[in-house]
Amino acid sequence: MPSLLFCGPKMAACGIVISIWGVIMLAMLGIFFSAKSAVLIEDVPFTEDDIHNDKSPPQNIYSLYNQVGINCFIAAAVYVVVGAISLCQVRLNKRQEYMVT
Numbered sequence: 001m002p003s004l005l006f007c008g009p010k011m012a013a014c015g016i017v018i019s020i021w022g023v024i025m026l027a028m029l030g031i032f033f034s035a036k037s038a039v040l041i042e043d044v045p046f047t048e049d050d051i052h053n054d055k056s057p058p059q060n061i062y063s064l065y066n067q068v069g070i071n072c073f074i075a076a077a078v079y080v081v082v083g084a085i086s087l088c089q090v091r092l093n094k095r096q097e098y099m100v101t
Contacts, residue, residue, distance in 0.1 A: 005092045012089035017041030019083030036062055044068055065098035 007015070033040060042065045054060045 003092070003096075005089065005096060007086075007089050009090065009093040012063050012086045012093060015086030015093060016083055016090065017036075019079045019086060022079035023076050023083065026072045026079065030069045030072035033072060036065045040065075 029040075033044075039069055044061065045068075046061060050060050050064075
């Protein structure tokens with residue numbers, strides 16, 4: 001029977017820690033971008049043309065804020081998946097410790 005174990009216990013534990021931190025950080029960034037925090041204006045990808053050629057410039061900037069916030073939530077979801085895979089690897093490593101070959 002093929003084993004699904006592909007990383008060791010230390011790497012799996014590291015993956016869990018990094019995933020937890022990534023989910024917390026990116027979820028908070030997603031919330032702050034969705035709330036249109038003025039501190040994060042430097043991270044919103046807009047140009048001068050977006051402001052001058054638009055009839056309602058704040059709406060264009062707000063839609064860019066929302067898009068960046070959605071991207072942060074998507075990246076947090078990816079970290080959740082990586083954390084789940086790392087947790088499965090930790091459990092498989094624990095099971096292998098008790099198996100006699």
